[in-house]
Amino acid sequence: MSRPQTQHTSVRGSGGGASRLARITAATPTGGSPRQSVRGRAEALREADRARELAATGEVAALSATFEGHAQLSQGRIEQACSTWQGALDAMTGVRSSQIVKAVRSMRTDLAQFHARGARPAAELDERTRAWLRLEGATA
Structure with missing residues (x-):
């Protein structure tokens, strides 16, 4: 007897690992053998963990x-600071x-005095x- 395919649904929880597992489980097809289904879910969890680690590394x-x-x-060293901040934005x-948004706002605050004086690197940054x-939906 074959089991029906699972609908791709999002399960929202309080935000812990259990809700992530529920989302992945809900989106994992259930066709095939139970062993394949478990392997697929395990691989999906590994991929999600890798993506989370890469995002955390980028934030740091x-x-x-x-x-x-x-x-x-x-x-x-205004020019060097602007160059470093360009790399940070990259x-x-x-x-x-929220930490990243605060960091960008802090850059703008620190740049304001140099921008007002006409420093080109500060104006560009x-x-x-x-x-x-604006792209992140935060007010500039």
């Missing part, structure tokens, strides 16, 4: 670069967190951070 790299840029700016691609915040 972006935040580290942001802090480095703040240190460079406090030493008066590392933020695909990473979403300010425009890029403003666009990044």
Whole structure:
């Protein structure tokens, strides 16, 4: 007797691993042997864990670069700070967190005085951070 295919549904929980397992289980087809189904679910969990680890690594790299840029700016090295922050924005691609949004807003705050003085690197970076915040749905 064959079992019907599972509907692709999203199961929302309180946010822990159990809800992630429920989402993956709900989206995993149940056709075939039970062993294949378990293997498929296990592989889906491994892929989800790899994606989460990559996102966390990207966030750490972006935040580290942001802090480095703040240190460079406090030493008066505006061009180097802007270059470091450009790299931080590159590392933020695909990473979403409240910490990242705060870091970008902090960059804009620190750049404001240099942008007002007409520093070209600061003006270019300010425009890029403003666009990044708009794309992320945060107010610039």
